[in-house]
Amino acid sequence: MKHVQDFKVKTYRWLNDENYILTLQGESLETEILPGNFAEIRVPGIADVFLRRPISILDFNPTENTISFYIKAIGKGTRQLGELQIGETISIVYPLGNSYSVVEEGKALLVGGGSGIAPFIQLGRELKKRNIQTTFLIGGRTKNDVFLTDEFSEFGEVLVTTEDGSRGEKGFVTHHSVFSGDFDFNKIYTCGPDPMMKAIAKIAGEKNINCEASLENMMACGIGACLCCVTPTVNGNKVVCTEGTVFNTKELGW
Amino acid sequence: MVDLKVNLGGLQLKNPVTTASGTFGFGTEFADFFDLSLLGGIFVKGITLKNREGNDYPRMAETASGMLNAVGLQNKGIDYFIDSIYPEIKHYNTEIIPNVNGSTVEEYIEVTEKINEVEGINAIELNISCPNVKEGGMAFGVSCPSAIAVTEAVRECFDGTLIVKLSPNVTDITEIAKGVEGAGADAVSLVNTFLGMAIDAQTRKPLLSTITGGLSGPAIKPIALRMVWQVFNAVKIPVSGMGGIMNATDAIEFMLAGATSIQIGTANFIDPQVSVKVIEGIENYCKDNGFDSVTDLVGALEV
Numbered sequence: 155m156k157h158v159q160d161f162k163v164k165t166y167r168w169l170n171d172e173n174y175i176l177t178l179q180g181e182s183l184e185t186e187i188l189p190g191n192f193a194e195i196r197v198p199g200i201a202d203v204f205l206r207r208p209i210s211i212l213d214f215n216p217t218e219n220t221i222s223f224y225i226k227a228i229g230k231g232t233r234q235l236g237e238l239q240i241g242e243t244i245s246i247v248y249p250l251g252n253s254y255s256v257v258e259e260g261k262a263l264l265v266g267g268g269s270g271i272a273p274f275i276q277l278g279r280e281l282k283k284r285n286i287q288t289t290f291l292i293g294g295r296t297k298n299d300v301f302l303t304d305e306f307s308e309f310g311e312v313l314v315t316t317e318d319g320s321r322g323e324k325g326f327v328t329h330h331s332v333f334s335g336d337f338d339f340n341k342i343y344t345c346g347p348d349p350m351m352k353a354i355a356k357i358a359g360e361k362n363i364n365c366e367a368s369l370e371n372m373m374a375c376g377i378g379a380c381l382c383c384v385t386p387t388v389n390g391n392k393v394v395c396t397e398g399t400v401f402n403t404k405e406l407g408w
Numbered sequence: 409m410v411d412l413k414v415n416l417g418g419l420q421l422k423n424p425v426t427t428a429s430g431t432f433g434f435g436t437e438f439a440d441f442f443d444l445s446l447l448g449g450i451f452v453k454g455i456t457l458k459n460r461e462g463n464d465y466p467r468m469a470e471t472a473s474g475m476l477n478a479v480g481l482q483n484k485g486i487d488y489f490i491d492s493i494y495p496e497i498k499h500y501n502t503e504i505i506p507n508v509n510g511s512t513v514e515e516y517i518e519v520t521e522k523i524n525e526v527e528g529i530n531a532i533e534l535n536i537s538c539p540n541v542k543e544g545g546m547a548f549g550v551s552c553p554s555a556i557a558v559t560e561a562v563r564e565c566f567d568g569t570l571i572v573k574l575s576p577n578v579t580d581i582t583e584i585a586k587g588v589e590g591a592g593a594d595a596v597s598l599v600n601t602f603l604g605m606a607i608d609a610q611t612r613k614p615l616l617s618t619i620t621g622g623l624s625g626p627a628i629k630p631i632a633l634r635m636v637w638q639v640f641n642a643v644k645i646p647v648s649g650m651g652g653i654m655n656a657t658d659a660i661e662f663m664l665a666g667a668t669s670i671q672i673g674t675a676n677f678i679d680p681q682v683s684v685k686v687i688e689g690i691e692n693y694c695k696d697n698g699f700d701s702v703t704d705l706v707g708a709l710e711v
Contacts, residue, residue, distance in 0.1 A: 155440050156440040156441065157440070157441075158441055158679065158680050158681055196678065201473070202472050202473070203470075204470055204471075204472075204473055204474060204475060204625060204678070205470050205475060205677060205678065206677070206678065245679075247680060371465060371466075372466060372468055372469075373468075374468050374475060374477070374674075374677045375431075375437075375676065375677040375680075376677075377433075377437045377438070377680065378433055378437045379431060379432055379433035379437045379438070379453075379676065379677070380430065380431060380468070380477065380479065380677060381453075381462065381467070381479050381482050382466075382467045382468035382477055382479060383465070383467075383468070384462065384465055384467065384482065385465060386464075386465075390461055391461045391462060391482060396437075
């Protein structure tokens with residue numbers, strides 16, 4: 155069930171000067187949160203950030219009633235969310251969107267870049283519960299843009315590419331050697347910038363592997379009321395916030 | 409006890425708080441957040457004769473104290489509404505008010521005729537003010553003769569309360585209001601969004617796929633309030649007021665300016681429970697200020 159609920163800022167964990175994990179604590183917590191779900195966060199204390207900000211849910215803890223978000227400070231709203239006081243009240247609408255479909259057998263490859271790694275904690279955990287052999291492939295410009303790999307390693311193998319070669323293989327995620335030779339994954343999950351996801355979808359299509367991508371279109375309501383966030387699909391325009399954010403890449407025509 | 413009931417051109421509302429078309433889906437999107445039966449009414453998402461895919465993405469841009477949208481009436485058509493959506497929402501104890509759109513007068517008539525056959529629908533909102541479609545929409549609402557023509561045509565085929573939604577993108581909104589009053593409208597709703605645009609200076613491109621779109625939110629409230637006041641003083645039929653209402657105080661201001669009922673729009677995106685809070689706030693205001701009936705607020709501006 156969707157809720158609009160006040161939380162308090164519990165902790166910040168800064169990964170570098172523009173990437174952080176914001177953890178909120180509530181008096182209660184909706185625990186039916188699925189991999190790929192997001193929340194609409196109201197940005198307090200700044201007049202010209204009018205709309206809520208849709209942010210992927212990184213993780214949650216039902217014992218402590220906490221929910222956390224991986225946020226990249228790229229605009230006014232996401233910067234302000236990094237500057238709140240501990241204990242400050244913040245309103246979120248959650249959990250929103252559909253979710254990745256968790257495979258029950260075989261091998262899964264999770265490809266992420268930029269802030270598109272947030273859903274992979276929950277997804278990795280769910281895959282591990284089902285004994286799926288999971289590989290994470292995380293891309294960044296440099297080694298300083300690659301985050302959460304320790305967390306991912308709890309759930310499977312972690313591969314890295316960087317554009318400058320400072321960590322892992324040099325190049326884009328699509329150039330990684332995992333895609334050449336003996337490729338025996340039966341599912342690819344991807345999240346990140348559209349060009350990266352499209353390139354991954356193309357590889358998946360060539361290898362005839364089922365692939366799911368999570369879109370991050372601009373949204374107003376987040377609950378399917380305003381129809382601002384649509385994406386074209388082979389079945390017409392679909393509403394990203396409720397019919398997505400996760401789509402099969404074939405449906406997207408990628 | 410404060411009497412919250414209002415009469416909007418023959419349509420009885422249990423309270424003056426309704427949700428604006430295009431901002432509240434078909435209601436069910438908000439059912440997790442509160443009991444929809446608390447509302448005076450729901451102006452559901454704009455409906456056309458046939459399925460419409462709407463405009464290309466991006467359709468939205470945040471602006472100072474507001475937002476631009478260019479959705480373009482994406483909907484699955486009137487038959488889908490009647491067969492698949494209305495049966496899911498008709499059990500709510502609130503007025504379900506379809507927002508009727510068309511590219512031609514004939515399309516408006518055809519949609520209205522179909523709605524007129526549906527039991528339980530007591531009113532329609534005739535949308536002659538959508539700024540985001542190439543054909544029809546706002547074109548009907550920005551000239552007096554076409555506004556009158558479409559209102560007269562729809563009046564002839566609809567037995568319930570006919571509410572005409574006016575565009576603010578006109579030289580004198582009172583002329584259009586008087587025109588549709590003469591053509592048989594039972595009420596007017598105003599304002600729809602203001603035509604606006606937003607530009608990304610870095611890319612030198614517009615932020616909306618359609619270049620221009622409709623501005624809503626608190627940025628437009630003072631202008632909307634002024635137009636409600638002008639129309640209230642120009643016509644005898646009641647006004648359903650909207651434009652940037654974010655809380656009960658805003659809603660009360662619209663009623664003082666002459667609105668019999670109000671519509672909450674963009675605020676639904678910020679707080680999905682805002683409409684219930686507005687109902688409570690209006691009731692408390694009446695109690696605190698000695699008004700026995702909310703209708704005492706309508707046009708009670710002291711000048």
